Amino acid sequence: MKTSIATVSISGDLREKLEAIAAAGFDGVEIFENDFLAFDRSPAEVRRMAADLGLEITLFQPFRDFEGLPEPQRSQTFDRAERKFDLMVELGAPLMLVCSSVSPMALGGIDRAAADLRELGERAAKRGLKIGYEALAWGRHVNDHRDAWEIVRRADHSNVGLILDSFHSLSRRIPSDTIRSIPGDKIFIVQMADAPALDMDLLYWSRHFRNMPGEGDLPIVDFTRSILATGYDGPLSLEIFNDQFRSGSPRTIAQDGHRSLVFLMDQVHEAEPSLPSASAHLPPRMPVEGVAFVEFTADEAKAESLRRTLIQMGFAHTGTHRSKSVQRLTQGDINIVINSEREGFAHAAYLTHGPSAYAMGLKVKDAQGALARAKALGAQPFTQRVNPGELAIPAIRGIGGGLLYFLDDASDLARVWDVEFRSELEHDTSDAGMVRIDHVAQTMIYEEMLTWILFYRSIFVVDKGPMVDVVDPSGLVRSQVIENIEGSLRLTLNGADHHRTLAGRFISETFGSSVQHLAFASEDIFATAETLRRNGFRALPISQNFYDDLAARLGLEKDLLDRLRELNILYDRDAAGEYYQLYSASFGDGFFFEIVQRTGGYAGYGAVNAPFRIAAQRRSTAVQPA
Numbered sequence: 001m002k003t004s005i006a007t008v009s010i011s012g013d014l015r016e017k018l019e020a021i022a023a024a025g026f027d028g029v030e031i032f033e034n035d036f037l038a039f040d041r042s043p044a045e046v047r048r049m050a051a052d053l054g055l056e057i058t059l060f061q062p063f064r065d066f067e068g069l070p071e072p073q074r075s076q077t078f079d080r081a082e083r084k085f086d087l088m089v090e091l092g093a094p095l096m097l098v099c100s101s102v103s104p105m106a107l108g109g110i111d112r113a114a115a116d117l118r119e120l121g122e123r124a125a126k127r128g129l130k131i132g133y134e135a136l137a138w139g140r141h142v143n144d145h146r147d148a149w150e151i152v153r154r155a156d157h158s159n160v161g162l163i164l165d166s167f168h169s170l171s172r173r174i175p176s177d178t179i180r181s182i183p184g185d186k187i188f189i190v191q192m193a194d195a196p197a198l199d200m201d202l203l204y205w206s207r208h209f210r211n212m213p214g215e216g217d218l219p220i221v222d223f224t225r226s227i228l229a230t231g232y233d234g235p236l237s238l239e240i241f242n243d244q245f246r247s248g249s250p251r252t253i254a255q256d257g258h259r260s261l262v263f264l265m266d267q268v269h270e271a272e273p274s275l276p277s278a279s280a281h282l283p284p285r286m287p288v289e290g291v292a293f294v295e296f297t298a299d300e301a302k303a304e305s306l307r308r309t310l311i312q313m314g315f316a317h318t319g320t321h322r323s324k325s326v327q328r329l330t331q332g333d334i335n336i337v338i339n340s341e342r343e344g345f346a347h348a349a350y351l352t353h354g355p356s357a358y359a360m361g362l363k364v365k366d367a368q369g370a371l372a373r374a375k376a377l378g379a380q381p382f383t384q385r386v387n388p389g390e391l392a393i394p395a396i397r398g399i400g401g402g403l404l405y406f407l408d409d410a411s412d413l414a415r416v417w418d419v420e421f422r423s424e425l426e427h428d429t430s431d432a433g434m435v436r437i438d439h440v441a442q443t444m445i446y447e448e449m450l451t452w453i454l455f456y457r458s459i460f461v462v463d464k465g466p467m468v469d470v471v472d473p474s475g476l477v478r479s480q481v482i483e484n485i486e487g488s489l490r491l492t493l494n495g496a497d498h499h500r501t502l503a504g505r506f507i508s509e510t511f512g513s514s515v516q517h518l519a520f521a522s523e524d525i526f527a528t529a530e531t532l533r534r535n536g537f538r539a540l541p542i543s544q545n546f547y548d549d550l551a552a553r554l555g556l557e558k559d560l561l562d563r564l565r566e567l568n569i570l571y572d573r574d575a576a577g578e579y580y581q582l583y584s585a586s587f588g589d590g591f592f593f594e595i596v597q598r599t600g601g602y603a604g605y606g607a608v609n610a611p612f613r614i615a616a617q618r619r620s621t622a623v624q625p626a
């Protein structure tokens with residue numbers, strides 16, 4: 001299947017757009033009229049630029065308010081079309097998109113529109129061009145692809161076809177099955193866009209909130225299956241109007257777009273392997289069995305203080321790397337690695353971001369398969385020199401330029417700890433009852449969130465949760481969960497809009513996105529909290545008002561409430577179960593640990609408690625008066 005994207009989808013001038021689109025691997029491009037008009041090169045030069053970049057111009061658009069006009073406007077609009085045909089011939093654009101009219105002067109009537117399109121098709125044919133008719137979801141008389149198809153059918157001209165746009169059809173909840181009876185060769189191009197489920201005016205929703213397939217909530221896979229069932233074999237062309245994308249990095253957005261189409265075809269293939277053009281053959285999405293380790297980079301002093309904190313939290317120092325300045329600490333199934341090397345990637349990450357959790361190892365079914373899939377989706381593989389006695393662990397670049405390693409049980413990688421680490425037990429600490437990593441919280445600027453949601457969803461068998469607003473006293477942080485059904489991988493992505501929020505400050509102080517907190521699961525949080533207290537761990541002090549409200553809101557028994565209050569444990573409850581949360585103080589740039597306990601089927605993250613946690617962190621990190 002060929003891929004294409006409309007220039008309107010990304011930022012920059014026309015040259016920057018075309019370069020980013022070519023670099024991302026697209027086959028074709030739709031030239032959006034305004035992007036051309038605002039550019040100071042001739043149509044012939046644009047044509048050459050596209051050709052030099054190996055891009056086919058798939059479409060010129062949009063031609064507006066054409067059909068159904070009375071005279072003299074009708075003749076004027078045909079003249080207008082002829083001028084655009086002149087331009088298209090020079091550009092080498094074979095197809096014009098005519099979108100359904102929104103003009104108050106348009107008269108309506110399927111036969112009138114069909115006659116207009118037929119005449120336009122006749123004129124286009126004389127110039128060697130074609131026209132495609134698209135129903136805008138807010139078109140005055142035509143706003144449904146079924147009506148647009150009937151008009152095209154009655155126009156009955158070989159140079160007149162239909163253009164389908166997933167947004168217009170799916171925003172109006174038109175069943176995708178209705179596409180299956182359209183002949184594939186009468187569909188001249190298919191435009192693809194997803195969008196978040198929002199209850200708003202269709203035009204406003206379309207012009208500001210579209211996003212890449214897989215980033216939103218529309219049933220895009222189903223739509224595409226219906227398209228392919230018709231025999232359509234033209235390009236899938238992204239047409240994404242999105243305020244964020246217009247101000248984002250053209251390269252990143254174009255890469256996301258290409259990845260979204262590869263992923264889309266893969267999902268279609270998975271759902272219906274017999275479809276003719278669903279030809280993407282990627283290694284399958286990889287199930288994740290858990291977080292095998294989290295690796296910090298720090299200088300020696302910070303590494304030692306982190307090591308002491310972890311030991312206070314019940315971790316045991318269980319290994320030292322055979323050739324590097326790298327420590328391993330464990331508790332239950334949790335592995336924390338602290339890297340204080342003075343060269344290599346970890347050190348570079350330290351120099352850029354300061355002490356940080358820059359790498360994460362995921363235990364997957366097949367590590368090489370995960371790497372192969374990630375590469376096929378355009379992720380950047382990571383390799384570094386492997387010393388004798390070390391394993392080449394497959395890895396890719398992840399959030400904030402950090403690393404994502406893949407481990408599995410099926411290869412030598414299963415023995416990584418034995419191969420690379422000398423085992424030792426320096427500190428005979430008391431285990432505090434933490435058994436596994438519950439979740440990893442990654443903080444990023446809000447604009448990057450969709451990129452990472454698509455990244456994780458396209459590579460792994462995970463789903464995304466709804467976007468949740470978290471109120472920081474200085475602004476909003478938007479949070480979205482990436483998790484699998486088993487709960488063995490839980491990532492919370494936090495998008496900060498504002499540098500004054502705690503998450504925003506974390507980003508500016510660590511110079512980019514990264515892991516802001518790590519949550520460990522305990523099976524008895526009260527026992528864990530008592531042990532930590534004995535070890536001298538300072539829990540984040542929670543406001544007394546929070547506990548008074550808990551009593552009022554949830555009617556907790558006094559005993560339970562007193563214990564929560566005494567140990568600074570936050571509490572939440574839903575129909576499925578309960579959630580307990582205990583926080584560490586923040587370190588340095590704002591990193592912290594959380595300890596949680598889930599009972600029953602509680603599957604959330606205590607979002608209702610986040611404002612109280614954030615307020616407590618602000619109090620405890622506030623600069624004390626001298």
Ligand SMILES: O=C(O)c1ccc(O)c(O)c1
Nearest residue numbers: 062097099134165206207
């Ligand atoms: O928002 C619009 O006007 C508009 C124009 C052209 C399109 O193809 C489209 O889907 C929307």
Ligand SMILES: [Mg+2]
Nearest residue numbers: 134165191239
């Ligand atoms: Mg469109």
